[in-house]
Amino acid sequence: MPELRNASIPGVRVVAPRETQAGEHRVAITPETAAKLIAAGLDVAVESGAGVAAGYPDPQYAEAGAVVEAETTALWSGAGAVLKVQAPSLAEVGLLSPAALLISFLQPATQGEIVEALAKRQVTAFSLELLPRLSRAQSMDALSSQASLAGYKAVLMAAMRLGKYFPMLMSAAGTIAPSRVLVLGAGVAGLQAIATARRLGAVVEAYDVRPAVKEEVQSLGARFVELPVELPVEAAAGQGGYAGEQSEEFQARLRELLGERIAAADVVITTAAIPGRRAPLLVSREMVAGMRPGSVIVDLAADTGGNCELTRADEVVEADGVFIDGTANVPSTIAHHASQLYARNVLNLFMHLWQEGEVRLDFEDEITRGSCVTHAGQIVNERAKQLMGVPA
Numbered sequence: 590m591p592e593l594r595n596a597s598i599p600g601v602r603v604v605a606p607r608e609t610q611a612g613e614h615r616v617a618i619t620p621e622t623a624a625k626l627i628a629a630g631l632d633v634a635v636e637s638g639a640g641v642a643a644g645y646p647d648p649q650y651a652e653a654g655a656v657v658e659a660e661t662t663a664l665w666s667g668a669g670a671v672l673k674v675q676a677p678s679l680a681e682v683g684l685l686s687p688a689a690l691l692i693s694f695l696q697p698a699t700q701g702e703i704v705e706a707l708a709k710r711q712v713t714a715f716s717l718e719l720l721p722r723l724s725r726a727q728s729m730d731a732l733s734s735q736a737s738l739a740g741y742k743a744v745l746m747a748a749m750r751l752g753k754y755f756p757m758l759m760s761a762a763g764t765i766a767p768s769r770v771l772v773l774g775a776g777v778a779g780l781q782a783i784a785t786a787r788r789l790g791a792v793v794e795a796y797d798v799r800p801a802v803k804e805e806v807q808s809l810g811a812r813f814v815e816l817p818v819e820l821p822v823e824a825a826a827g828q829g830g831y832a833g834e835q836s837e838e839f840q841a842r843l844r845e846l847l848g849e850r851i852a853a854a855d856v857v858i859t860t861a862a863i864p865g866r867r868a869p870l871l872v873s874r875e876m877v878a879g880m881r882p883g884s885v886i887v888d889l890a891a892d893t894g895g896n897c898e899l900t901r902a903d904e905v906v907e908a909d910g911v912f913i914d915g916t917a918n919v920p921s922t923i924a925h926h927a928s929q930l931y932a933r934n935v936l937n938l939f940m941h942l943w944q945e946g947e948v949r950l951d952f953e954d955e956i957t958r959g960s961c962v963t964h965a966g967q968i969v970n971e972r973a974k975q976l977m978g979v980p981a
């Protein structure tokens with residue numbers, strides 16, 4: 590680990606390129622955050638069309654005082670700071686000027702090659718996945734803002750596919766019983782899924798390995814599923830409020846115990862995740878076969894391997910009459926508000942670094958140290974190295 594010296598980058602042009610990853614509709618600077626950056630004395634440029642898919646057309650940026658740049662290469666090479674949603678491609682890294690600042694999701698676990706290229710290019714890159722979960726970092730917490738939107742949208746996706754009404758309905762033709770929704774994983778996405786399903790009138794129950802969430806689940810009007818399982822300490826309490834390591838044996842026991850609850854559900858929303866690891870396998874092929882035909886699983890863990898054995902990322906699979914929706918990047922399907930919140934998260938992290946007219950990198954600060962991945966030609970983050978499998 591190199592000795593990290595505090596550093597500063599003087600007056601910068603802050604830019605947002607158009608996202609190039611397929612299916613990515615979000616943008617990292619909105620007209621609102623452009624105006625805030627400009628009010629703080631910064632020069633802002635966005636690539637022409639960058640906000641269109643999220644409902645922020647070019648004229649709104651121009652009105653906010655930002656430059657709308659038609660030339661991709663000019664935008665990247667003239668940038669002091671690039672604010673992005675997805676990690677840049679290798680070609681995009683090649684466009685960055687050395688010593689530029691980058692803030693985006695970087696996914697060091699799967700994008701090691703990009704992280705190495707950023708280091709080689711001398712870029713100072715921040716990864717939003719690695720932001721420490723401190724209360725003073727909450728306004729920068731893009732994982733939470735995006736997970737919350739995903740939890741909401743997952744319920745709507747399930748409701749659209751389910752051939753049933755969500756609420757109880759009493760009509761002249763008789764009474765319809767409410768749908769039953771089971772939410773597995775009651776973190777940020779799961780809690781929003783519970784709240785949304787309840788608002789639509791479903792009967793909701795939820796399970797999480799962290800017993801601490803029981804009260805939150807109940808306060809949203811859902812039942813907390815209690816399982817007679819001895820939780821290994823490491824499963825319930827990982828670092829920073831996350832769940833920790835779970836053995837295959839433990840996951841098999843959970844599947845055994847959850848079988849009955851899953852068979853009783855019309856909709857299962859799965860959100861269970863363990864940071865930096867494959868998502869736990871909570872719904873097996875046999876459990877899907879035990880569900881009523883027409884039931885729906887929306888697997889928000891699809892991007893990290895899926896909580897259901899049959900999930901295929903970015904596909905809807907039908908098995909035994911049950912639909913398993915593995916739509917990837919769900920926040921992007923609600924791009925306007927996802928961008929609004931994401932852009933504010935990124936702005937708050939940037940303004941945390943922006944002091945008295947320059948970017949100041951104070952590596953004694955937990956937020957900076959925790960989320961800065963590359964600086965001065967090195968990978969400077971131990972957690973990123975761990976996720977990339979680089980020896981410490």
Ligand SMILES: NC(=O)c1ccc[n+]([C@@H]2O[C@H](COP(=O)([O-])OP(=O)(O)OC[C@H]3O[C@@H](n4cnc5c(N)ncnc54)[C@H](O)[C@@H]3O)[C@@H](O)[C@H]2O)c1
Nearest residue numbers: 722723733774775776777797798799830832860861862869
């Ligand atoms: N700034 C802060 O202090 C801050 C910010 C955001 C979240 N948090 C805390 O972190 C928690 C988790 O955050 P997240 O939603 O991003 O986590 P996450 O996306 O990593 O995981 C989602 C949920 O899945 C659960 N899970 C993991 N394995 C499971 C299994 N086998 N069965 C059932 N559930 C399982 C986890 O406990 C978690 O609640 C939040 O609920 C909150 O308490 C703190």
